[in-house]
Amino acid sequence: MKDLLNRWLDGEFDAFERMPELQEGYDISLDRKHELERSAAERIESLPQTRQIAEKERKAFHLWYVIAAFACCLTLALVFLYMTAHITAYGRENPRAEAIADRYIERGTEETGAVNAVAGMILDYRAFDTLGESHVLFTALVVVMLMLKLDETNTRKDREDYYRVRFEKYYPTDKDPILRLAGTLQGSFILLFGIYILLNGHLGPGGGFSGGAVLGTGLIILASSLGDADIDHFLTEKRFRVFTASALIFYILAKGYVFFSGANGLDNHIPKGTPGAILSAGLILPLDIAVGVIVACTMFGFYSLFRRGGIGGDETDD
């Protein structure tokens, strides 16, 4: 028994030697075969030598892991520091760079109508970049959905996660009154704060991305403390798709109109309003809301897909 492990590692000893061979005509069920395989593997695993070797490997791997992580981080940090040291010099080679920054600061409010210069920049001067960012989020959501979504086509009906996760809901958090109350209080105020940030983007710090992220966090808190049923009732998968797609399409159409008219030297007839009022800054507020809806849906969709492999309730429930 003492040299069993070493002999097994050297290949002399067969851990599965007692397992009955499957012969033609000899009927042994597959479950029995798997059970025997498992018990042999467990016998090897429970030997003290195995544990020692496993512990040694774990320690060696941990050491190597720490060293590799440090090396990667140091290399990346050096590369980034080198790049940052040179990027300003590279920018100064362009004579118009300083003029653009000055113009954003000096005439930003006048030209975009937004008091918050950052919002004016990312949603007016540089709105095309923000459109690309929204599409990056949307694509990430689509990829996560492709990889993690569980339905009848990629699970085995009798034993896999689909029915356990989607129907039995094996974390019944909605039974805990303390969690429920704390989640309701926190989640509602976080949602309110998210809406405030979203609508206040052109007047102060905030805007589409941060407001949407806060909204998504609030939805996650509500979903994890109140149980999934309440959120499923409100955010079904169909509504989720409609929200995300319509926000993206609205962004494309609204901004495409402005780009098209601006490129042809036409006036776009969108009122700028008084800088500082809530309904001002032209298209910035609606675009903020569109970006916020996309970001909030993406964050909550990530959470929901990672947790139980689907958004909203089952489609047959609708």
Add this chain to the structure above:
Amino acid sequence: MELIEICRILLLVLLLGCVIGVNLARSLLQSVLVFMAYSSVMCVLWILMESPDLAITEAAVGAGVSGMLFLLTLKKLREIDRKGGEKS
């Protein structure tokens, strides 16, 4: 030295500590928690650098959503068992 400078240096030291701690943590769960702490410190630093826009985003995404996604991934990898404790 002004108080704000001392606060800034303390926060930077804490940030470095978090960065090193993420690598040195014994389990992946601890790494994730230290990473969330890193994001919170970074959020305060963004405010000190006068960019509250980024601070809000960092607090919501860095400390909130991405930490949550890491925890859910750990759960999928069975690093945390069902009762919420850490697997030995």
